[in-house]
Amino acid sequence: MRVGIIGAGSIGLLFAAYLSRVFDVTVYTRSQEQAAEINQHNVLLQSGTEETIAKVKALPIADWQGSEALTIIAVKQYQLFSIIERLSQLPSMPENILFLQNGMGHLKLLDDINTSNLFVGSVEHGALKENPYTVRHNGIGTTNVAVYKGDPGFLKMFVLAVSNVFPITFHEEYFAMMEKKLIANAMINPLTAILQVNNGALIDNPFYYKVLQNLFSEITAILNLEHPEGYWEHVIKICKKTRDNRSSMLKDIEAKRLTEVDAILGYLLEEANKQGKKLPQLETLYYLIKGIESQGVVI
Amino acid sequence: MRVGIIGAGSIGLLFAAYLSRVFDVTVYTRSQEQAAEINQHNVLLQSGTEETIAKVKALPIADWQGSEALTIIAVKQYQLFSIIERLSQLPSMPENILFLQNGMGHLKLLDDINTSNLFVGSVEHGALKENPYTVRHNGIGTTNVAVYKGDPGFLKMFVLAVSNVFPITFHEEYFAMMEKKLIANAMINPLTAILQVNNGALIDNPFYYKVLQNLFSEITAILNLEHPEGYWEHVIKICKKTRDNRSSMLKDIEAKRLTEVDAILGYLLEEANKQGKKLPQLETLYYLIKGIESQGVVI
Numbered sequence: 001m002r003v004g005i006i007g008a009g010s011i012g013l014l015f016a017a018y019l020s021r022v023f024d025v026t027v028y029t030r031s032q033e034q035a036a037e038i039n040q041h042n043v044l045l046q047s048g049t050e051e052t053i054a055k056v057k058a059l060p061i062a063d064w065q066g067s068e069a070l071t072i073i074a075v076k077q078y079q080l081f082s083i084i085e086r087l088s089q090l091p092s093m094p095e096n097i098l099f100l101q102n103g104m105g106h107l108k109l110l111d112d113i114n115t116s117n118l119f120v121g122s123v124e125h126g127a128l129k130e131n132p133y134t135v136r137h138n139g140i141g142t143t144n145v146a147v148y149k150g151d152p153g154f155l156k157m158f159v160l161a162v163s164n165v166f167p168i169t170f171h172e173e174y175f176a177m178m179e180k181k182l183i184a185n186a187m188i189n190p191l192t193a194i195l196q197v198n199n200g201a202l203i204d205n206p207f208y209y210k211v212l213q214n215l216f217s218e219i220t221a222i223l224n225l226e227h228p229e230g231y232w233e234h235v236i237k238i239c240k241k242t243r244d245n246r247s248s249m250l251k252d253i254e255a256k257r258l259t260e261v262d263a264i265l266g267y268l269l270e271e272a273n274k275q276g277k278k279l280p281q282l283e284t285l286y287y288l289i290k291g292i293e294s295q296g297v298v299i
Numbered sequence: 300m301r302v303g304i305i306g307a308g309s310i311g312l313l314f315a316a317y318l319s320r321v322f323d324v325t326v327y328t329r330s331q332e333q334a335a336e337i338n339q340h341n342v343l344l345q346s347g348t349e350e351t352i353a354k355v356k357a358l359p360i361a362d363w364q365g366s367e368a369l370t371i372i373a374v375k376q377y378q379l380f381s382i383i384e385r386l387s388q389l390p391s392m393p394e395n396i397l398f399l400q401n402g403m404g405h406l407k408l409l410d411d412i413n414t415s416n417l418f419v420g421s422v423e424h425g426a427l428k429e430n431p432y433t434v435r436h437n438g439i440g441t442t443n444v445a446v447y448k449g450d451p452g453f454l455k456m457f458v459l460a461v462s463n464v465f466p467i468t469f470h471e472e473y474f475a476m477m478e479k480k481l482i483a484n485a486m487i488n489p490l491t492a493i494l495q496v497n498n499g500a501l502i503d504n505p506f507y508y509k510v511l512q513n514l515f516s517e518i519t520a521i522l523n524l525e526h527p528e529g530y531w532e533h534v535i536k537i538c539k540k541t542r543d544n545r546s547s548m549l550k551d552i553e554a555k556r557l558t559e560v561d562a563i564l565g566y567l568l569e570e571a572n573k574q575g576k577k578l579p580q581l582e583t584l585y586y587l588i589k590g591i592e593s594q595g596v597v598i
Contacts, residue, residue: 194493195587197594207590211583218579280517280579284510288494291506295496 001161002026004068004094006061006083008034010127011100012074013135017045017054018166025054026068028061035060037132044134066090070098070158077101077263084109096154098145102185102248103263104178105270110148117150120174122181124238126245139242142167144181146174179223184235185264187215189249190285193259194292196250200243203236218281222272249289256296261289300460301325303367303393305360305382307333309426310399311373312434316344316353317465325356327363334359336431343433365389369397369457376400376562383408395453397444401484401547402562403477404569409447416449419473421480423537425544438541441466443480445473478522483534484563486514488548489584492558493591495549499542502535517580521571548588555595560588 001023005012008029016027020043027043029035038058045052064086071094075083080101087093098119099110110118126139145168147155152170159168171177188199191211195201202208212235220228252259265286272279300322304311307328315326319342326342328334337357344351363385370393374382379400386392397418398409409417425438444467446454451469458467470476487498490510494500501507511534519527551558564585571578 195591201594205590205593207586207593211586211590214579214582214586280513281583283513284580284583287506287510287513291504291510292494294504294506295500 001070002068004028004064004066004071006064006071006073007075007079008038008058008132009074009076010129010135011123011125012072013043013129013133014045014125014127014137015072015074015100015166016056017043017052017135017137019162020054020056021165022162023070024057026057026059028059028064030061032060034058034132041133044130045137046130046134047137047140061086064090066092066094068094070094070096070154072098072100074100076258077103077106077260078258080106080109084113087113098155099148100143101263102181102260103267104182105263105267107148107178115150117154118148119145119150119155120148120178121145121168122178124181126242128251139245140167141241142169144169144171144177146171146177148174179225180231180234182264182267183216183219183223183231184238185260186219186268186282187212187235188238189247189259189264190261190289191215192247193249193253194285194288196253198243199239199245199247203239204243215281215285218279219268222268222275222277222279253289253292259289259293261286261293265289300369301367303327303363303365303370305363305370305372306374306378307337307357307431308373308375309428309434310422310424311371312342312428312432313344313424313426313436314371314373314399314465315355316342316351316434316436318461319353319355320464321461322369323356324353325358325367327358327360329360331359333357333431340432343429344436345429345433346436346439360385363389365391365393367393369393369395369453371397371399373399375557376402376405376559377557379405379408383412386412397454398447399442400562401480401559402566403481404562404566406447406477414449416453417447418444418449418454419447419477420444420467421477423480425541427550438544439466440540441468443468443470443476445470445476447473478524479530479533481563481566482515482518482522482530483537484559485518485567485581486511486534487537488546488558488563489560489588490514491546492548492552493584493587495552497542498538498544498546502538503542514580514584517578518567521567521574521576521578552588552591558588558592560585560592564588 003019003023003025005016005027008027016025019025035058043054043056045054093115096117097115098121100121122144124141128136130136159170202212249259302318302322302324304315304326307326315324318324334357342353342355344353392414395416396414397420399420399422421443423440427435429435458469501511548558
């Protein structure tokens with residue numbers, strides 16, 4: 001089966017490396033140069049002290065035809081608009097598309113996509129792009145996937161097919177799945193980015209832990225969670241499992257890249273606004289991150 | 300007239316340097332070593348490119364007798380407990396005492412001090428202690444003073460006497476004066492310390508400015524301010540005037556010293572608590588600073 005991966009950042013390269021063990025994978029890159037680099041070197045996957053070479057084809061995004069059986073969209077949420085526009089201009093609309101963006105703000109964009117099966121996923125791996133063709137897998141987690149629209153058959157088959165090489169977990173209900181990830185991201189990402197600490201500091205430092213607790217109360221007050229405890233435990237579990245990792249938002253700040261703060265905190269602030277409620281702590285974190293981002297300076 | 304200054308940090312040295320032009324000044328230091336250094340070198344005052352030597356006597360705090368006409372307490376708020384205890388053990392209680400601590404939490408401690416005239420002040424200078432006997436005056440402001448208890452006569456005379464060498468501004472009403480400083484400190488100090496930016500960044504960066512505005516709304520909701528605009532303008536004025544300065548809290552964090560977060564934010568959180576109200580943003584900042592402090596690590 002042919003799989004197309006749109007985006008060759010850390011997550012795109014990670015998926016390319018693992019999925020190439022089972023499928024015929026093409027990654028579509030933003031630049032011609034990166035495609036050339038990947039075609040020359042293949043994708044290098046570093047995990048612990050191991051290094052494996054994954055045979056992956058690369059093409060610039062301009063050459064994307066949408067003909068693969070499965071298309072995985074692995075760009076940042078703020079790059080999604082241009083990808084969705086491109087989707088609508090493809091010679092053939094891909095039949096199965098899996099979106100891997102953080103946050104939930106992009107879900108409303110998916111309704112306009114005219115495809116049979118639309119899946120969403122949230123990635124719980126730590127991955128670092130070392131160079132245009134090398135990715136370091138430094139936090140082994142899973143990828144949660146669910147059907148957003150269409151039939152689950154294809155997605156279930158895909159999960160089974162890769163189960164021996166790359167853990168992917170099927171969920172019946174996309175909303176709760178995405179919400180769980182969103183809450184964890186909303187709490188861990190901005191705090192670690194502002195404090196410039198590893199994820200573990202948030203549970204190891206009793207004062208940061210108190211901030212986490214207060215933030216959680218604020219967030220749950222606007223979301224209709226059936227069992228909030230489970231969401232809280234999920235946050236703590238992630239902090240524990242990725243104790244020594246730097247969050248994606250911290251890495252973005254350090255690399256002076258745009259963060260996903262709009263996708264993550266922006267979505268929650270919008271939700272609160274719709275309900276006529278306030279999220280004072282989250283709003284402060286939102287503007288602090290926007291401010292740091294706009295300075296373009298690592299503190 | 301003899302003036303005693305308790306504490307030879309940046310503010311103690313700054314006052315010693317200027318007041319020694321008019322009065323006979325003794326500074327009382329925590330350590331024997333610092334007293335010896337000051338007695339050997341005098342106090343060196345750096346201001347712009349100028350450097351002046353100020354003739355100042357130094358004694359270790361153990362030798363404090365309380366016999367000076369005016370005693371200025373220039374220690375951090377969290378060092379005040381031991382100073383007040385020492386006060387009660389002095390052979391003679393000083394007649395005129397001026398307290399220069401940040402925050403307002405210490406005011407309740409002053410009621411127990413059995414002296415004739417008790418004054419409070421808030422310092423709006425930028426000063427950096429370069430070594431045990433050298434202070435850099437890098438932000439020229441004023442010192443606001445007011446009577447906390449007793450007669451204003453002595454304080455007014457003092458303000459006049461120093462007016463040619465060191466600006467000190469007399470205020471009729473201590474509470475509003477202290478509150479103004481407290482609000483500015485509560486907003487500028489934690490934000491600059493967390494973000495590790497100069498004071499000017501808070502007004503130059505539109506996102507940080509938004510955080511300032513939100514914080515101000517939160518604070519004014521629990522204080523009974525007659526004209527909030529004046530307090531807001533004061534904050535903005537300080538950010539402008541000390542644009543290139545690092546706040547005292549940021550300097551404390553950088554030097555891995557204890558900050559005055561309890562004196563500043565702790566007081567406001569306690570006030571809110573008494574009123575059964577919440578200060579979610581301020582509480583987040585409070586715990587972030589406590590967390591950074593407890594890491595003892597500059598980020």
